[in-house]
Amino acid sequence: MQIIQIENVSKEFNKSTLFENVNISFDRGKIYGVVGPNGSGKSVLFKIICGFIQPDTGRLNFHSNFKQPKANFPNSCGIIIDRPAYIANKTGFENLKRLALIKNKISDDDIKETMNKVGLKWNLEQKVKHYSLGMKQKLSIAQAIMENQQLLILDEPFNGLDKDSVVAMRQLFTDLNKKEGKTIIFTSHNQEDIMSLSDTIYEINNQRISAYDEKTT
Amino acid sequence: MGEIKEMIQKNFLTNRLYILFVLTTLFIQTYNVSKDYQTITGSFYEQFYGLSKEGYNLYSYLFVTIIFLFPVAIFFNSLFIASKGDIYYQLIRFSSFKLWFYQLLRRILCHSFLTISILFIYTFLLTLLFEFPFTEHFNFNFYEISYHFLVNGFLQLLVYHLLFIIFICITKRTELILLNIGILVVLGLPLFNSDWIFPIALNSLGYITGGFHQPIHITLVLLIYIIVELLIINLVLSRKLLS
Numbered sequence: 001m002q003i004i005q006i007e008n009v010s011k012e013f014n015k016s017t018l019f020e021n022v023n024i025s026f027d028r029g030k031i032y033g034v035v036g037p038n039g040s041g042k043s044v045l046f047k048i049i050c051g052f053i054q055p056d057t058g059r060l061n062f063h064s065n066f067k068q069p070k071a072n073f074p075n076s077c078g079i080i081i082d083r084p085a086y087i088a089n090k091t092g093f094e095n096l097k098r099l100a101l102i103k104n105k106i107s108d109d110d111i112k113e114t115m116n117k118v119g120l121k122w123n124l125e126q127k128v129k130h131y132s133l134g135m136k137q138k139l140s141i142a143q144a145i146m147e148n149q150q151l152l153i154l155d156e157p158f159n160g161l162d163k164d165s166v167v168a169m170r171q172l173f174t175d176l177n178k179k180e181g182k183t184i185i186f187t188s189h190n191q192e193d194i195m196s197l198s199d200t201i202y203e204i205n206n207q208r209i210s211a212y213d214e215k216t217t
Numbered sequence: 218m219g220e221i222k223e224m225i226q227k228n229f230l231t232n233r234l235y236i237l238f239v240l241t242t243l244f245i246q247t248y249n250v251s252k253d254y255q256t257i258t259g260s261f262y263e264q265f266y267g268l269s270k271e272g273y274n275l276y277s278y279l280f281v282t283i284i285f286l287f288p289v290a291i292f293f294n295s296l297f298i299a300s301k302g303d304i305y306y307q308l309i310r311f312s313s314f315k316l317w318f319y320q321l322l323r324r325i326l327c328h329s330f331l332t333i334s335i336l337f338i339y340t341f342l343l344t345l346l347f348e349f350p351f352t353e354h355f356n357f358n359f360y361e362i363s364y365h366f367l368v369n370g371f372l373q374l375l376v377y378h379l380l381f382i383i384f385i386c387i388t389k390r391t392e393l394i395l396l397n398i399g400i401l402v403v404l405g406l407p408l409f410n411s412d413w414i415f416p417i418a419l420n421s422l423g424y425i426t427g428g429f430h431q432p433i434h435i436t437l438v439l440l441i442y443i444i445v446e447l448l449i450i451n452l453v454l455s456r457k458l459l460s
Contacts, residue, residue: 102310210430
């Protein structure tokens, strides 16, 4: 089932063309890796998919389960955009709780369970400003998955993680995909992350986005 | 350079600094209230005189604009800057910009109500502390002062909050909050704003004397500004320009 179809999308950013007439699609239950050089527009593409930025031309079609006709943003979508984001003087749990209260559909226990899943101690009194980059990244991953989001759009989810954590997060994403059928779209500058996780890889190059490697799983 | 900017933003725009400023300046001002105004209503009037059609005092004008603009700046500082990009993670949990804005509006209403209430109660308690009598002045009474301070002060705070949102939507720069304050303070000066083109410091208690403006007239003006601001924000959000 196709959940996102990008049709003839073009986007300029700071007076330079990032993409021109992009036509790609994303199917449910698959993992997509997006690669491209720095500044090629991976983050902009993610922001367009999330609805934070509008394309100059073209359109995005979402499956009705994933976006209401008049909505700006897809529903059931977990994201990591730009960088880990947090309120510095709150604990990790407080940060997640604050976000969870917006939809108010998960319990404190769900938050604690998610923190355990990503390797963070939920009862740590440490404020996030004292977290290492890797811990902040894990917190970002936790907020992206804690509400059982079905579509995960993750910009550089492995940034700042140590070797063991990278392995653990890869396993977590694989489980979310294989066992729970979640769709994951992610970027990474690490070829190994891309190759080991992705069913399909899209490459942004010369203002085009194309699938350059279709793997069978 | 980035760290210095972050440090200035964090340390300069904090609730604690603002609260300290309010506590000390209002205390000192109450202590130094002119002899003619050493009553409860007179103390309110002199401290929040700001400006009027009859004239203005620069210190009083700056005091009234800053004391009402800074809590708004602090609010947006914590919302956009201190949250370090957290805004995306909030937005994605709403289905639209408008729903996000309605939730923000609820917070703005609470914030404005709390701010004006605390300012009123603290100023009132100071007048009791200094044992000022409850004598009415010949050209304004307590109810008039209270209405203008509370209702128009609340509406003025709403106007400032919405102006900040429009400013952020136009510039797409959340870190220019201090510049925003500077622009509003300058635009509110009578030199530029004799006909209330810009809704700045209309809650100045100076406006209730001289018979030029009734507080209810100012309420209507502020309400019109709020409606216009909401229409602008609605337009901006409908056109999905907030990115």
